[in-house]
Amino acid sequence: MFNSGYIGVNKLAGNYPTYLVHTVDQNGDVQKLSNLREGNAEPLHLTELLSATPDLHIGVWYDADTRRLHLSRDVFGVVPFFYAHIPGKYFAFSTDIISLTRMREVAAEISINVGKIIPYCSPYHPDFVHDASSTFFSSIQSVLPGHVLTVDALECTSRRYVTFRPEKWAHLKKSEEYAEVLRSKFIKAVGHCVPDTFEPVGAQLSGGLDSSSVSSVAKRLWDGKALHTFHIVSQSGSSDESNYAEAVVNSIGSIHHLVYPPSNDLEALELSTRLYGQPEASFLSPASNLAMISSAAQHGCKVLLNGFGGDSVIGNGSELVLEAFNKQDWKGYEDLLRMRVKYFALADQYSNWDSFPDTKKYELVLQNSLYRRFSTSRDRSLGALLRLYRSLPGNLRPSPAYFLNRYVKSLFSRTTQRYQTGSNQLSIVHPEIEVLYGQKDVPTSFPTAIRSDLPASFQELFQDVFHPHVIKTQEEYFMLGNHFGVSSRSPFMDYELFELNLAIPDIVKFGDGIGRAHMRNAMKGILTDKVRLRHTKATLSSSDGHDMTMRLYDQAKHYLFDNPETWHYLDRQKFEEQVKIALNLKIPYSHKTNVYLLITRGISFAIWLDWLKKHSKNASSSLS
DSSP: OEETTEEOOOBOSTTOSOBOOOOBOTTSBBSOOOOOTTOOOSOOBHHHHHHHOTTOOEEEEEETTTTEEEEEEOTTOOSOOEEEEETTTEEEEESOHHHHHTSHHHHHHOOBOHHHHHHHTOTTSHHHHHOOSBOSBTTOEEOOTTEEEEEOSSOEEEEEOOOOOGGGGTTOOSHHHHHHHHHHHHHHHHHHTSOSSSSOEEEEOOSSHHHHHHHHHHHHHTTTSOEEEEEEOOSSGGGOOHHHHHHHHHHHTOEEEEEOOOSOHHHHHHHHHHHHSSOOOOSSOSHHHHHHHHHHHHTTOSEEEOOTTHHHHHOOSTHHHHHHHHTTOHHHHHHHHHHHGGGOTTGGGSTTGGGSOHHHHHHHHHHHHHHHHHHTOSOOSHHHHHHHHHHSOTTTOOOHHHHHHHHHHHHHHHHHTTOOTTTOOOOOBOHHHHHHHSOSOOOOOHHHHHHTTSOGGGHHHHHHHSOHHHHHHHHHHHHHHHHHTOEEEOTTSOHHHHHHHHHSOHHHHHTTTTSOHHHHHHTTTTSOHHHHTOOOOOOSTTHHHHHHHHHHHHHTHHHHHSOTTHHHHBOHHHHHHHHHHHHOTTSOGGGOHHHHHHHHHHHHHHHHHHHHHHHHHHHHHHHO
């Protein structure tokens, strides 16, 4: 609430190291600013404040002269920030969407944002990638990350305040120089995430490059502080990284805990729904994530570090391969693939890989790369793919038999998964809902908006980092942290770190073909080489992901089939087809990633509908 131009100031929950901002005077100067990262409490002009601290989690100030309220949110959307505005009636805002729905004025206007269901249950829908502001409530929206929302009696307007200037790193030329600066910025980013207290710190440790780097730097910075590492045990050999996690633990001497995958998937999803007030954003059951944070709380950790966003923020240079292919730079394409041979990610699928001659290894790398290029082509009709095939030079063209065999398999996979004719959109949304609410203009892409005037060559990187799913995942981390009393933080979601990586050339990241060479070089001497130099990566497109999904399905059947309201929005036949595909053991796990997503999201939506019905009754009775 605000009165006479004054905004009440409260410390953010979850031990976040920033505060809300007080009011500004007629000169636009902040009257009081507490506990910024660098401890600066001096008055700053508003524009200077936002430019200097684009990762200030949220800000709120009221300008008495213009009678306008301003809300700002950090560039990565670490803290959720929701608002509801009915011109001439009220404006309400909160980091908690449920608290908004309990306000009498807001509750009176609430209805389901049916259009939101379409991208939620259709992962290839444009809104799934572009829309970062809407929620499942028609009258509630999110403040966009990196933006200032300005509110008066009549309207809300949003403007971007963050600017990325990678050109300021133009003086760096050599790979060693990039690695040295990256090392410094990453250490600083990890340091920002932990308060200066003697309380133990927790860190998620999967065994991958990102989480292992975070854990290793954290131990280096706070060698006198207890560092607890937490590893989720995998049941699948293809996703088991325990040996890499153990190598890190042995190197840094952390207090290590194994978190065994819980079986209470439904219970976890019910809890997350009650906390978020919206359907779960995760692609799979949230049970393991809840178990991880709960375990950290039980061991006294107030902060839990993670490697979230590392792949996207740091990048790996593999874009060069796609760029060469699209430009038909066949010499460059071949050279890059030959560099990738010794780091081929699918080598373990060939039992005799090590005995193959180099020519055979290169042939397999080429075939798999071409298959990926063909299978992800926008136009996958037989005619279009034949034209693409004929455009290849003879030394890169696979045999016609191989080409036709892979095409038939791809066609079977697409037919099995029921891609909609003409749109290539996999969906479980009821057709009537798609007709009524699906015909609308595609919103301005948020990743494109935040990229602003930077070249389009950066678009893929921005789309990875600022995908709405990434933002929603961080919002859920925040709310889960509040519930368990643990602040979950990712050092990779750092403005300076991301801006630096925009400036690092892809060829430096690609290295000798291993990818992410700049990060590997930066971690030399800090991270054990067993992890620093590994080129493999685990995936949940495995029996683990399958078991989580089908266990949740078995536990949640009453939500799906005892509640006919669910099928007013979702297509029951399409949903049950996804279940059949999931249960088909002839289809590899890696081909069922979107199947698991749709089953999980269908269940999450059904649970949310049930919660909403009960919550609305409780809210109505409490307001009457």
